[in-house]
Amino acid sequence: MTLTADERWDLIEKISNKVVTFSKFKHTLKDALGELTVKPLTGIPIAIAVLYGFWSVFSSFAGTLCTDGFFVKLFDGHFLPWIQSVFPGKGGWFYYIFVGDPAADNCFEAFGVLTSGLFVAIGVVLPAIFIFYLMMALLEDVGYMPRLAVLIDTIFHKIGLHGYAIVPSILALGCNVPAVTATRILETKKQRFIMMTLLAIFIPCGAQLGIMQEVIPESIGIVLLYLIFGYFLFGFILNKITPGKSPEILIDVPPYQKPLWNNISRKLRMRLGGFFKIAVPFVLFGCAIVNILYLSGTIDWLARVLTPLLTGWFGVPGETVGPLIAAFLRKDLAVAQLSAIEMSKYQMITSVVLVSIYFPCVATFVMLLKEGWKNLLGSLAVLVTVIFLYGGLINVIWKLLGVQ
């Protein structure tokens, strides 16, 4: 025998009348603090402070302490000269692929698999995602995420996603791959499509943030601002033009909790393990591919063919073709390679924006494909439009400001 929903609720009421007693429930300090973080008037300053703390710890740990403090010295001062001298076959193509430029005095400019590749993966990105995942796990376990979700709910409603959409978006800041899967908690196809598309295009991942704070620390704010603005703008447009419904969901806010060290360290281990298994090989492989394309002259040829588009439309030098190809595999590698190209500060901003909104990295691409090829085609169509319009727009802005 089965019941209707009403009969079931009826039965539950009877049961709970018999077995549950609610004594008077006094608000505790924890509840009161919880309320403060959710109400917009107090919640927004608190959210700003949390993000401020997050970013400050992120950049000083990854940038100041690990990368600039130790890894640059290790790689540029010791490892690079050593491998340049001991690696056999100087001048040959094998040497070029693995060590790169024999005269380079830093790993950003060397471009080899074992020089640039290892440096980017281990020296820059590893410390960045370590601290990033650590703090993210803390926020997740304390229970701040759903509160941030409630807070941003009002803004998200305007772009047709209920506040929970922030959860995949925040996860995407760590890595887009699990974020794509996390969109499954959204109710309708429309919501999922919009969310997947937006996060694949506009949300930079932790690895990319790590390398950005290393190579363009003074303009990263502008890049992020431009991406966030695009996120909302295109979210709004997509909500208008995508058929379907975007119903609301009540957001459940769990109580604040003491984070459990056990759980945090386990999550950290799992996510770092994933980084070594998937990300590091892709960075190294990406380096190799780009070098092979350089050697075979493909990149020079592409740069010549595409210069009218790249320079004419986006205002960036033709050599950015190399990094743009690397961006298919890993965006962190692409940003690192951009930093070795001669260009103005504003061209640099444009090209970092391009790398970000450009095709999702291959791992994300595979995830999108798993969630359905129709969605993927739709996302790609949006993506191409965004690259040309929104990517071109930034160049127009620079022109109007007279800086380019």
Place this chain on the structure above:
Amino acid sequence: MNEKIGRIYFGVLGIITLIFGITDLIVTIGGNDFSWGILEISSDMFRGGWGGLIVISAGLFYLSSLKNFLEIHQFSKALMASILIWILAGTDIFVRITESIPGGEDGPWFNSLEGFLSTYAPPYPPVIFLLPFSLVILFSLSKRKKA
């Protein structure tokens, strides 16, 4: 701590915090670092600008907690104000820690002891001065718990 003393204390602290926050913003807009004795206010967009906004909020939180100070929802505002200051001061100290350990670009791997210690020497930003006074909230908290 009884209600009256608490109100006076956090009232004064709130006003000072607010003034510091506003100064932060003014200095940031002005574009030049400001220093006076062992106090230094950064004009950096991140520390001065966003940081200033947070300090202002902390000041406002303190001030809005004064009415009926011991009531839990009011008290939580004062506690939150202190937490905001701890975030700012904590990250500032953390920045110093990360700067103090490595030996610098051309130096040895690790910093010398003097170099290490000198990173912690003044001048300090406003939040560091606010930090000890904001900790008083812990005292009122323990008093509350006992009561």
Place this chain on the structure above:
Amino acid sequence: MKKILLMGNPNVGKSVFFNRLTGANVIESNYPGTTVDYTKGYMKGNSEDFEIIDVPGTFSLEPKDKAEEVAVKMLEEKKDALVICVIDASKIERGLYLALEIIERGYPVVLALNMWDVAEDKNIQIDIEKLKSILNIPVVPTIAISGKGFKEVVLSIKKAASVGVKEIMEKVGEIK
């Protein structure tokens, strides 16, 4: 091998349960919707081994989103499975809703009243014995993060059998 499904509302601690019972590593976080796909793991019991499946959280068996679809599909595929229904003791009603739905479909259920500590904090008292006798299934208060009640849950697996809602409805009437 006997199959056990871990089901319940989102964010009630199913994944903590799963990790503890199987020694596996699935992500646990303090927000609903952490688990969106199922994970299998194995547990050594006293006399037999079990296959345990961590299922995404769901509010009911009429799925609202893709994660819930996975949950319902898991249940429908594993006709001979036993269900450990994990409930947030501080929000018992909505948990019971799902539990009843599962019971109605004829699955043997062990009811874990998790977050017992949270319920105590909120001054909610639940009469376990009464609930047991109304539902006629094993009911165990648990605190997943500390492991309290886990032994009893594992021991109760043997005792779980399918019950009819009709009996439950009659029993509610009888009991004081």
